Amino acid sequence: MPETRLPLLDTVSVAADDPGREQPWSDLGLKADEYAEIRQILGRRPTSAELAMYSVMWSEHCSYKSSKVHLKQFSEIPQETPIGKMLAGIGENAGVIDVGQGYAVTFKIESHNHPSYVEPYQGAATGVGGIVRDILAMGARPVAVMDPLRFGPLDADDTHRVLPGVVAGVGGYGNCLGLPNIGGEVVFDETYLGNPLVNALCVGVLRHEDLHLAKASGAGNQVILYGAKTGGDGIGGVSILASETFEDTGPAKRPSVQVGDPFMEKLLIECTLEIFAAGLVAGIQDLGGAGLSCATSELASAGDGGMYVELDRVPLRDSTLAPEEILMSESQERMMAVVEPDDVAAFLAICAKWEVDATVVGEVTDTGRLQIDWHGERVVDVPPRSVAHDGPTYQRPFARPDSQDLLQGDVAEALMRPATGDELAATLLRLVASPNLCDKSWVTDQYDRYVRGNTVLAQPSDSGMIRIDEETNLGVAVSTDCNGRFARLDPYAGAQLALAESYRNVATSGAVPLAISDCLNFGSPEDPAVMWQFAEACRGLKDGCLELGIPVTGGNVSLYNQTGETAILPTPVVAVLGVIQDVTRRTPSAFEAADERVFLLGETREELSGSEWAHVVHRHLGGLPPKVDLACEKSLAELLHEAVGLVTSAHDLSDGGLAQALVEASLQHDVGVTVTLTDDAFVGLFSESAARVLVTVPDGDADRLTSLAARHGVPLTELGRTGGTELVVEGQFALSLSEIRDAWSATLPAALG
Known part of the structure; x- marks a missing residue:
C-alpha cells in the first residue's frame, strides 16, 4: 500500500519560506485586495491558521467593513441618558445604562438571519444563546429576551418550513435558560421569503461596581477558556454565512450552523456570575461569531496588545480538527477570561463546582503580538488590532x-x-x-413569559417590562419596532418612525425612555440603492436620537439579506429601553x-x-x-x-x-x-x-x-x-x-x- 503522508503543518516559518503557495482566500470570502493587504501587514503570506482568522474577522458580519463609515455618526450623539451617563457603549459587547439606585441595565439586539434559514431551530436557538452571552460578558445577570421576527408570506411553503422551527428554537433555548420572553414582533412580507429575519434581544441587570469589559491586560495574567468543548459545528458559521447573498435556490454557502445546548449555557451563566462575585476576572469575552479568532484578537487588542495561546490545549469534541478549524469554529456556550495567576485555582474550582470545563490556554504578554502555537509550532503571529479592529473599510457607492x-x-x-x-x-x-x-399567541404561547416571577408586562402589551429590584419595585420597559414598508418609501423617515414607535411604546407603559440598541437589516451593500437606504436610515436614526436626547448604546448590522436580485425591505429594527421607578404604577x-x-x-x-x-x-x-x-x-x-x-x-x-x-x-x-x-x-x-x-x-x-x-x-x-x-x-x-x-x-x- 502507498504510504499515507500527513500534510506539512503550515507554520509561520513555512509561510515565510514558501511565499508562492496558493491559498483558498476567495473560498473564505476574502477579496483579492484584502488578501494582498494581509500579506502586506504580515510581510509574508499568512499561514492557514492566520488566513482563517483574517477571513472570519474581516467578514462583513464581524468587521462592519461596508457600514462603519456610516455608523461613526452615532458617536455624535451625547453619551448621556435622561437620568445619567452611559457606563459602556458602542464597541463593547453591549451597552450599559445607569438606571438609578446603584443599578445598571445592559441590553443589545443582534441578528441570526441566514443561519436561521439554513437550520431554523438551531439558527434561532443559538441566536438567543449568543446574545445572552454578550449580556453575561458585561458582568450582568440576563433577565429577559425578546425576538423581532420576519418571514415570507404566511401561505408560502418555505414559511411553513422556517417559522415553526424558528419559534421553537427561540422558545426552546430561552425557556431552558429560564429567561422570560417579554416582547418582539412577527411580521410577514414577500421580500423575506427565502431570507427571514431572526433578531434577538437580551436584557441584563448588574450593580455599577460589577461592570466587566472585554480586554486582556497585565502581562503574565492567564487566559482561560471555559464552557463547552470546541467542535466542528459552525466552522465559519455566521461570520461567513451572513456575509453573502442567497441565491434563488438557497444559500450560496452552507457551512455548519452552530448547535446549541441551553443546559450548558445555564451552567455557564451561573458559574460566570459566581466568578464575578468572587472578583476573579480581569477581562472577559464571550465566544460567538468567529469563535476563538474573535475572542483572542479582541481581548488582546483592547488590552495591552499581546497574548500567547497554546491552541492544542483547547478541549475538543472532535480530535481531527485542524488549527484553522479550531480558530474558526463557532461552537456555542464558550467564554474566555483573563485571570491573575493567584486567582486561577479559585477560578477553576468554581468551574468544577458547576461542572463547567475550564482550561488555561495561554497568557497575556507585552509583545504587542497575538501568537498561537500548535504542538510547539508557531501557526499565528499577527498584530491583534489588524485582525480585530483595523480591517478594511469600504466607502461603498x-x-x-x-x-x-x-x-x-x-x-x-x-x-x-x-x-x-x-x-x-x-x-x-x-x-x-x-x-x-x-393574534400572535400561536407564537408567544410557546414562550415562557413569566418565569423568574419579575415579568410585569409581556405580549400583547405595547412593551415588555421587568422588575429589577423586588424591594423598591424599580423596573425597565423595552420595545422593538420597525415598519419596513415605511423604510422602503423613505429610509430616513422610516428609521425615525421605527425609533418613534418603539419610544412611544415604552412611554405608554409609564416608563421614561433612556437609550436605544439597533439591528439594521438590509440587502447587499454592493447595490448602490441598498447602500443609499442604509446611509439614509443611519442618518435618520442619528438625527432622531439627537432630537429625542437618547443615545445609541450599540447594536448590529446585517447586510446581504437578499435572495438573488430581491432585497428585503430595509428593516432598521430599533429597541428602546426605559426606566420606571415603581412597576406597580405602570400603565x-x-x-x-x-x-x-x-x-x-x-x-x-x-x-x-x-x-x-x-x-x-x-x-x-x-x-x-x-x-x-x-x-x-x-x-x-x-x-x-x-x-x-x-x-x-x-x-x-x-x-x-x-x-x-x-x-x-x-x-x-x-x-x-x-x-x-x-x-x-x-x-x-x-x-x-x-x-x-x-x-x-x-x-x-x-x-x-x-x-x-x-x-x-x-x-x-x-x-x-x-x-x-x-x-x-x-x-x-x-x-x-x-x-x-x-x-x-x-x-x-x-x-x-
Missing part, C-alpha cells in the same frame, strides 16, 4: 435610485376605499385577520373597566401610504410614509409619564391605526367600546399617523387629562366610552367582540396547525 420618485408618487390615498358602515366593518374584520395584525395597554372615557392623544391626518390597509386590501406600496414629528413624540412621552395614575390605560397607534388599537384594547379583557368619529370615519379608523396614543380615564378625571394635554401641547380628542360587548362606531357599524375575536385569533392556527 450609494445613490438614491431613480425609481424612488415613481414609488413615492404612487400614493395610497388615491386607492378605492370603503364608503359605507358595512364596508368599514368588513374592512376592519379583514385587517384584524391579516397575518401582520392577527396597562388594554381597557380595564366599563364606563370610562376614551380619548385620543395626537393628531390624525390622511396618511395611508405604506399602511396595513393599503398592503392587505390593495397589495399596494407607494407614496410617502406618515409625517415624523419627534418634538410631538417627546411631548407625548412626557405627558404619559406625568399621567401615570391618572390614565387607566394607554395604547399606542401604529400598524392598523385606531381600528387596531381599539380592537386590541377591547379584546384583552373583553371590555367593549363605543366611539364617535366626527370627520372621515375611514381615515379616522385606518390612518397610521404617528405620535398618537389611545387613553382612558375614569369619568371624573377628564378635566385633569384635558389640562395636562394643554400644558404639554398635545392635541386631545374625546372619542367615547368603554363598556358593553361590542366595538361600536356611532353611525357606521357595531361588531361584537366575539366576532372580532374569531377573525383575529383564527389566522395563525389555521395556517400553521
